[in-house]
Amino acid sequence: MIDSHVHLEKGPYTLDWLQEFVKTASERGITELYLLEHSHRFVEFKPIYGSIITDQSHVGTYQRNWFSKRMNQHLDEYKDFIQAMRQKSFPLTIKFGLEICYFPDCENHIQRITSDFAWDFLTGAIHWIEGWGFDHPAIKESWLDKDVNKVYKKYYQLMEKLIQSDLFDHLAHPDSIKCFDYYPDYDLKETYSNIAKLLAKQKMKAELSVGLYINYGHKEFGLNKNFLEILKQENVELITASDAHIPENVSKYIKEAHQILVASKVTPDRTSHRV
Secondary structure, X not given: OEEEEEOOOOOOOOHHHHHHHHHHHHHOOOOEEEEEEEHHHEHHHHHHHHHHHOOOOHHHHHHHHXXXXXXXXXXXXXXXXXXXXXXXXXXOEEEEEEEEEOOHHHHHHHXXXXXXXXXXXXXXXXXXXXXXXOOOXXXXXXXXXXXXXXXXXXXXXXXXXXXXXOOOOEEOOOOHHHOOOOOOOOOOHHHHHHHHHHHHHHOOEEEEEOHHHHHOOOOOOOOOHHHHHHHHHOOOOEEEEOOEOOHHHOOOOHHHHHHHHHHOOOOOOOOOOOO
């Protein structure tokens, strides 16, 4: 079993901290653990967040403060840690990557700062829609000012561009837009089909993530069932993910997510294709 989405960010880049994640993953039957850090941690990625940091609204003030507490490391610190850990032996396979926020006008910058290192995988994510952090609990009330239909359409338009960019190996949590239980009043099946076809064409993997269930207490376990069925029909490779940020949550419910793939006759992925 694979847990393809685990963050070390709440602790230091040390062997001891990593071992806490490895221990929990091993106890839960994981054979492959994919570690990735958010791009918002690293100052090298600051240019891609320009529109967010300069927003002068109430939401923008919150977001600037949020960034100032998190964007305080250099990518070389993470790379050095990876190189050191690649010399160690662990009871399971460990792969190292990044979760990168996608902005359509920043593709060249993303490519430039990720191309000089042997990442095992790169995961693309939509966390921001026109400068708005839609999944931040602290500004959940900002949804009340939004046209939900337009939000969903923009979210999936960005996702299509992310997939077509050819920058990433994995698509993170493909329906995280549902995080606070806001839904459009139109049928999403055509949208899901478009996303699935693009993923299949790009040979890009999609996460079956239980992160919203763990981190938000969302009522739906994993992917929307219609979305999962359509991804299966298009033969998209699916990869289980916990989106854990602390050792206690590593690989939590991955067994159950794996069983969903097996029951859906989807072959759980075993490899990452980045070289």
